[in-house]
Amino acid sequence: MPHYTSYDAAELHYRVVGPRDGAATPPLVCLAGGPGRDAAYLGDLGGLDRHRPLIIPDSRGTGASPAPADPAGYAFPSLAEDLEALRRHLGLERFALLAHSSGAATAQAYAAGYGEHLTHLVIVCPGSRLQGELPDDAEKIFESRATEEWWPDAYVAAHGLAQATDIDEVRDLLRRAAPLAYGRWDAPQRAHAAAEGAQLGPVPRAGFWQGVDEPARRALLERLRHVECPVLVITGDLDAVTGMRAGELVAASFPHGRSQPLHGVGHYPWVDEPDMFRPVVEQFLAAP
Template sequence: MPHYTSYDGTQLAYRVLAARDGSAGPPLICLAGGPGRNAAYLGDLGGLDAHHTLVVPDSRGTGDSPPAADPGGYAFPGLAEDLEALRRHLDLGRFALLAHDAAAATAQAYAAAHPERLSRLILVSPGARLQGQLPEDAREIFESRADEPWWQEAYRAVQLLPDTTDLAEVRRLLLQAAPMAYGRWDEPQRAHARSEGEQLGPVARAGFWQGVDEAGRRAVLARLREVPCPVLVITGDRDAVTGTRAGEVVAESFPDGRARALHGVGHYPWVDDPDLFRQAVEDFLADRPARP
């Protein structure tokens, strides 16, 4: 894998999925969430590499990137500065950025610090922790699916996870709870979920939200009101992890933000319905009206 040198001299890894149609357009940089999860789970994001070159970095302590020398390097503002180093390495003036799940916080910190560098911003299945909100609709979505065969086992796992410290047990419980993150529980979703436990970096995960006080959080939110680029927030109406309301709250943080809930998909929309997800992203990147 290629590497780049970040602000503190650390060599961080990234992979490149060249556009399969030979397009020489600017790349779409894609950030993995988790937090602290190996970016391999993004795959090709439902075939987005058909017409776009994807650049997918491994954040510190995940994939082929080394752990942070300073625990503060795992916090999302520091990861945003890693992204800026990657931009310089790729010699991009402006670029489009896609971030999934917790990486939406990294992307928002980047947008607040470097608004002039973004041409488009796509946030997929974000939470609203940075906005200081925890909407209830994710729980409501979860409870609405109580008649599905996996639900009782997933419910028990969700109750046990917060107090579980043994890593092997955490991984087992994550797999039991996994169906709540997908629009349906078929083999593609099962295969995707089986990789989660081994892809999580516990130290990187624990450090992601550290070192950002209330004043810092509010400062980021204030600067988001000055981000000029268009912002699309994609959610799934069957996402029992972050729901759809959080995405609406995040979109409202930007002057040109819009939220779009995709029907029948969960927290990983490119797994549940790759064609629907890919079309939503491509329409936004090409500035085409959203299709029904």
């Protein structure tokens, strides 16, 4: 697996999915969410690798990347510095970036500090913790699906997660609550969800949001107002994890941001509707 040296001399790993020949479309760097989840869950992002390489880093303490010597290395501003080290390693003056879920916080920190290196930014199903708002539409989406067979057990599990502290308990609750993250609960969704427990890194998850106080959050948002690249925020109208309103708030943080909802998809659009998700991203990346 290829690796690069980050700001603190750590050797971090990444993988390349898709074509590697010189004639291929420029690469798309892809950040996983979780937080602290093994990036393997991104797969090929619904076939986005057909025409361009996907460069998918393992964040610290996940996949093949080691834990940081300093726990502050798990925090998303530090992960943004890892991304900048990866850019330099790859020799990319400018590049397109895609981030899913909590990976959007790392992407926003990167855009705030290094936005001049981005040609396009795609954010998929983000939360809006950085924006300082926690909309309740995800809960309403969840409640609207109460007639589905999986719903009662998922409801109990989802509302137990806030109090769970033991990692085995968290994994069990995530397994039971998993259907709420998808637009439907068919074989592809079940297979994708089944891997989540083993992919979850409890320490990276716990450290992701540490050390970012209110002044730092506000300063980051102010810098986003000066990011020049186009930003597309994709949401799913059946996403009972982060909902749709959070994506609208994230898009509004950028001067050239827009949100695009997809019908019939949840928190993982490339799993629910890959043939809907893929063209939306490809068309956006092809635009100047």
